[in-house]
Amino acid sequence: MKTTPVLFDNRDGYKLYGIFEQPEHSRSNTTVLLLSPGVKMRVGPHRLYNKLSKQLVEHGVNVFRFDFFGLGDSEGVIEESVLKDVYNTILDGRFIGDTVDAMNWLETNQDQNQFILGGLCGGALTGLLTACEDERVTGLLTLGLINVFEGGEDNFGKFVTEGQLSSLKDGYIKKLTDLNSWKRLLTFKSDFRVIFKILLKPLRKLTGSVQSSKSEDTELAMPKALQGSNVNPKFAPSFFKMLKNSKKMLLIFSGADRLLWEFEEKFENIYKKKLKPYKDSYQIHTIPEANHILASREWEASVYKYVSEWLTTNYPNTQLSK
DSSP, rough: OOOEEEEEEEOOOOOOOOEEOOOOOTOOOEEOOOEETTTTTTTHHHHHHHHHHHHHHHHOOOOEEEOOOTTTTSSSSOOOOOOOHHHHHHHHHTTHHHHHHHHHHHHHHHOOOEEEEEEEHHHHHHHHHHTOOOTTTEEEEEEOOBOOOOOOGGGGGHOOOOHHHHHHHHHHHHGGGOHHHHHHTTTTTTTTHHHHHHHHHHHHHHOOOOOOGOOOOOSSSOGGGTTHHHHOOOOHHHHOOOHTTTTTEEEEEOOOOOOHHHIIIIIIIIHHHHGGTTTEEEEEEEEEOOTTTTOHHHHHHHHHHHHHHHHHHHOGGGSSSO
């Protein structure tokens, strides 16, 4: 594997640092950009990006990992003082420009003209928002694609999903014999909004207030079922634009991650009918019991398997000859 340190300018004149990795005798014009999640740098949590990059290079594709403006070794300063605010600017497209500038550099200096954008959480969403606007992007590879804004702890009870409620219910049942849990309840330190939602879940199912495909809006405006929610209004239009442009997508979710429930309840169930004609244009895989950052070798191995199969099917020319 060839590894090349890279320093390039973004559109605002700040220098961004990255790593360009290639198979030893690569002639591929396809590069996977692994986009930083949240405020993490180019290595990702527990060096996940480093390990995934090695697998991708062994498959035959080039990989570019870089630090966005204000992160890692790149120039710039993050001015927001609250982490939630930083996350939400990312989910609104904060790093689209840096991603396009990285592709421009790779096209000019490395003869790369076909890109797959990938990443975890916020990196995945940056990839989606960029991909639907740039014709050089042919695919999207996501880990825990996020379709909502971060509400913070104060709004957890307001935006909690039905999947989260089911998971929390099991936890509350186990706490019935825990003295400290009863102390929190009796001193009003428990989240009563969540508790009441758990207790009222059967009634919501009976009255049909749990979101379903009946709430679908064919024009992609915010459906009534999602108004006042934490859903990112850019998500659905961007996702469907990718599908209409025939760009392939691989979506990998962790089974114990709230983002899976957010995606299912606040996107898939809402747009079920509209998604049906595109069922072969994107793949979804769930890794059971995995956490958000895929922090085990077994979960990582599942990611490599799904990614390798997806690349083999959709990018057969990138495979190294055996």
